[in-house]
Amino acid sequence: MIFARRSRVPSPFRLLFSRAVTEPREERPPQVAGVHLHGSLQLRHVDVGSCNGCEVEIASALAPHYDAGQYGIGLVASPRHADGLLVTGVITHNMDGPLRQTLAALAQPTVIVACGDCAVDGGIFRAAPGVSGILQDVVIPDVVIRGCPPHPDDIVRALRRVSGR
Amino acid sequence: MGLLGLAAGFCAVAAMAAAFLARRARVVVSSSLGALGCLLAGASALVTLITGTTSTFYTSHLLPGAGLSLTLDPLGAIFILATSLVGVAACVYCVSYAHGPMASRAAMTLFMVFVLTLLVVPAASNVVSFMFVWELMALSSLLLILTDQSRNDDSRSAALWYGVMTQLGAASILLGLLLASRGSASTFSAISAHAAQLSPNVRSFAFVLVLLGFSSKAGAVPLHVWLPKAHPAAPSPVSALMSGSMVAMGVYGIIRVGQGLLHGGTVWWWVAVVTLGVVSAFYGALHSTTSTDLKRLLAYSTIDIQGLVLIGVGAAGVLGDSGQPFIAHLAMMAALMLVVAHAGFKGALFLSAGAVERATGTRDLDRLGGLIHTMPVTAFVVAISACSIMAVPTLSGFSSEWLLLQGLLHGFNDSSTPAMIVMLLGVISLALTGGLTAVAFVKAFGIGFLGQPRSTGAAQAIEVPPTMKIAMLWLVLPSVVLGLVPGEFVGLVNRAASSALGKTSLEPLDHGTGLVLAQLRGAVQPAELFMGVVGVLLLVSAANRLLEQRRARRVDAWGGGRDVQTARMQYTATSFAEPLQRVFADVLRPDTDVEVTHIAESRYYEQSLMYDNRVNDVLEQRGYRPVINLVLRAGRLAQRLQNGSIHRYLAFGFVALLVILVVLA
C-alpha cells in the first residue's frame, strides 16, 4: 500500500497535513476491572477513523448468528447511557476533539475497549496522512481486541469478560 | 351589600387619589386602596355565597332615568369573587410595576375605575345601570390599552379593534335588553317577571342580540379577534384583569340574560352557545400552540378556557330544558368553578408574563430561556399555573375539568337528540383541547424558562421586586386550594349555580374535602392523591440519600461530539410547535414567504435566502379584513358625495326634509 510507507524524514505533505496529538492523555480514575457490571454492558461505539472493516464485524457480533445481545451486551446512542466506549480505527485529525468530548460525557465507572489493530497500535494506517495518533495517546484502553478485522467470536469473548456472563 | 358598597367606595377613593396625588404617593396609595377595595368586595361575595341571600340597593341620584340599582345575588357574587382575587393581585403588583406612562394620573385613575366597574357589573340590576357600568368598563380598558405607546403602533391598532368591537357588542347588548324589556319596567326583576308574556320569537331575537355582544366580550370565535391584540398590548396588571375577569363578564351576561331574565328559552339557544364554545376551545388551543409571543399565547388560551366555560353553560341550558335538572346543575357548577379557577391561574400567568417582560425586555419566547436560574419565583408561579391549566391532578384546572367531564358524561343519560349531540361535541372538544393546551404550556415554560438564554436580555434578567412576587404568589393560592380541597367550596359554587338556574334544592355533590358525586358513583379525592404523590417523592428522595451517591457532577451537555452546544442550537418556540403547525396547516393557514436572491452571474447559485413563516389569525385575515376593505371602499365612494360645495349639502338637506314630510304624511 503506497500510503503506508514509513520514512525517516517527514515529507512536507505530512508536515502540512498531519497534526500529532499534542494534548495530554486523559486522566481517568482507577477502574474496577470488568466483572462489576453483572451481565449488563452497554457501549457507545466511536469510529475515530476506521476503514469500516471492524464495524462490519461488530455488526455481525450483534447480529443473529453470533448474537452478543444474549449476554447482555448492547450498543447505545448516548455516552451518558454507556458503560464505556468501543473504539475502532486510528485517531484522525477531525475526530480527536470529538473523542475527547465523548470521553468527557461518560458516566464513571467506565471501560474503554479498543477493537481492531488500528485502535490498538495503529495497524496498517499508522503512517497515513491525516492520522494524528492512536487511541493510547488519548486514553489507555482497558480491553484490547486484536485482529484486522477481529473475528466476531473474539469480540464477543472479550466483551463477555467485561460483562461477566 | 354594605360591604360591596364599602368596597366600591374604597375603589372610588383610590381613583380620586390617583387623580390628585403627586407621583410618588400616587401609585402606592391608590394601589393599596384598590387592593383593600377588592378584598372587601371578595368578602362581601363570600358572605353572599355562604348565606345564599340576595341584597339590593337603589338610588335615583347617581344615574339619570331609572337610577342606579344594584342586586347582589350568589350568581353575581361568584363573578365578583373571581374579580376580587385578580384585583387584589393586580393592585399589589402595580405598586412596583407602575412607572413611566403607567404611573401617570390618567393611567392610575383609569385603572382604579376599571377595577371598580369590574366589581359592580355583576351586581347591576337594571338596564341603565348595567349599560352604564358596562360601557365604563369598556372605555376605561380601552384607554388603558393606549397607556404605553412607546414600542410601536401595536397599541393603537389593538385599541382600534377593541374599541370598535366592544362598542358594536355594547350596541347589540343594549338592543337585546331593550327588546327584552318591552312592555315592562327596565329592572332585571321586572323583565324576568314579564318574560313569559313576550312572544317566543321576540325572546329568541333578544337572546341572539345579547349573545352576540356578550360572546364577543367572552372571546368566542369568530368574534374574538380583538382579544389577541388587546391583551398583549395592555400593561400587565390590566391584561390580568381583562383576561381573568373581564372576559368572564361576557359569560356572566349570557347566564344572567339567558337563564335569569329569559328563563332558559328554547334548546337551540344553548346548542348555539355550546357550538360557540366548541369552536372557541379548539381554535384558541390551536393558536396558543403556535404563538411565540408569550402574552398572545395566554390570550388565545383565555379563548380556549372560556370556550370550555361556554360548553358548560350551554350544556346546563340544554339539559335543563330537556328535563335533567340534576346534571344541568352539575354542568353549571363546573362552568362557574372553571371561571374562578381561570381567574386564578390566568391572572398569575399574565402577571408573570409582565414580570418576564420587565426583567428581560421581551415577550418573544424565541428570545427567552434559562429564566429558572435568574427568576426562580416567577418560574415557580408559571410552573404551578401552567400545570393547573394543563389539568394536572390536584390543581384547580383538573377539579373544574373533571366536574365538566362528569357533567357531560352523565348528560348522555338524557336521550333527546340535541342533548346527545351537545354532549358529544363537548366531549370531543375537551379531548382535542387538552392535548393542545399541554403543548402550548410545555412550550411556554420549557422554552421560556428552561435551557440556555437565547438573548442578552434573557441572560441578564434579574428577579422582580417583592410586591410583584407577593402578587403572583397570591394567585397561586386559588390554583392550589381549589385543587386540593375543592369539596370545601362546593357549597358556595352550588349556591351560585342554583341562583343561576333558578332551582335551589339540588345538591349534585356531597360534602367533604374531595369531589363526590351524589348517587352517580363518581368521586375524586385530590388531597389523598396529593399525599400519595408526595409520599412517593419523599420515598424516592430518601432512597437517593441512602444510596450515598456523590453529588451530581456538572458537565457540558452532550452534543453529539461537536463543539459545545450553544444557545442558538436549541429548539425555539417556533420549532417546538412546528410539527403541530404542519398537521393543522389547513386550519391555521400559515403565511410562508421565501425570498431568494441569486448571484449576478448565474441563476443557479443563491446569494441569500430569506424565509418568513408566521401564523396569523385566519379569521381576521380571511373574514374581517375583506369586510373592512369593503366598508372602506364604500366609504370612499360616499366621500364623492362630499365635494365641498355648500349648494350640494343644502340640496341634500332639502331632499331629506321632503322625504321625511312625504313619509309622515
Place this chain on the structure above:
Amino acid sequence: MTSPLYSVIVTLVQVVLAATGGPLLIGLMAKVKARAEGRVGAPIVQPLRDLRKLMRKERLHARHSSVMLPLAPMVIFAATTVAVGISPLVSTRPLLGSSADIFVIVYLLLTGSVAAALGGLDAGTAFGGMGSSRAMTIGALAEPALLVAVIALSIQSSSSNLTTIVSATLAHPDWVFGPSRLLALGALGIVVIAETGRIPVDNPATHLELTMVHEAMILEYAGPELALYHLGEAMRVSLLFSLVATLFFPWGVATGHSVLALVVGVGALVVKTALVALAVALIEVRSAKLRLFRLPELLAGGFVLSVLAVVTGLVTR
C-alpha cells in the same frame, strides 16, 4: 381480613408487580422481537440487570440544567406509581379506590408526559428539544382518542370510576364483545402503542437521533436518574397494558376480601398483561416505524374509532 389492611396490601402488591413486572414486560417484548429475527436475544430479566448496573454509576447534570432535570424522573415515577396503586388491576378494592376515576389516570399519565418533555428541554440541547417537541405532538394527537375511548367505556357503565367499570363488566359479560367495546379496544390499542413509544410510532432501540422521539428526551440522563426514568417508563407500560387487559377482560379480578382471590387475581393479571405485551410485540415485529408526519393519520384513525365507539354505545343502549 379487615378492609383497610386489605386495600393497603392490594396497593402494595400492584405497585411491586408493576415495578418488577414493567421491566420484565419490556424484556419479554425484546425477547419476542429477537426470536422473530432469528436471534436468541437477551434474557427477559435483562432490563432489571440494566437497572441494577445503572444505580452504581455516577450522576451527571448538564451545565445549564436546573432542578427540572432530576425532578422529571421523580415526577414520572410518582405519578405512575400512584396511578398503579389506585387502579383496580388485581382486586376491586385498592387503596383510594373511590378516587380511581379513569380521568385521574389519564391526567396522571399526561403529567408524566409533561414532566418528561420538560426534562428534555432542561439541558438546553438541540436533541432534547426535538424529542420534547415530537413527544408532546404525538401526545396531543393521541389524547383525544384516549379521552373519547375512555368516555365510551364510561357511558356503558354509567360511571367513570374504574372499580365501577370493572364490576359492571363482570356483571354483564355480554358487553365484552359488543361493537362499542371492540371499537374502543381498537382505539385504545393505537393509543397505547403511541403512549408507550413502540413501533410503528417510535422505535425504542434506535441510535439515530433524528428518528428518536422518546429516547431523545433522555440523552442527557445518566446513572440513578436514568434508572429511575426507565423504571417510571416501564411502570407506565405495565399500567397501560394492565388497564387495557383489566378493563376489557376483567375475569380473574378479586372482588371480595379473601387472600386466595388476591392470589388468583395476581396470576390472572400477569397472564393477561403478558398476552397484551405479546400482541404488541407481534405488531412491532410486523410493522415498520412510520414517518413522523404519517403519525397524525394513524392517531386520527384512532380518534375516529373512539368516536364511533361512543356513537355505537349510545345507539345500542
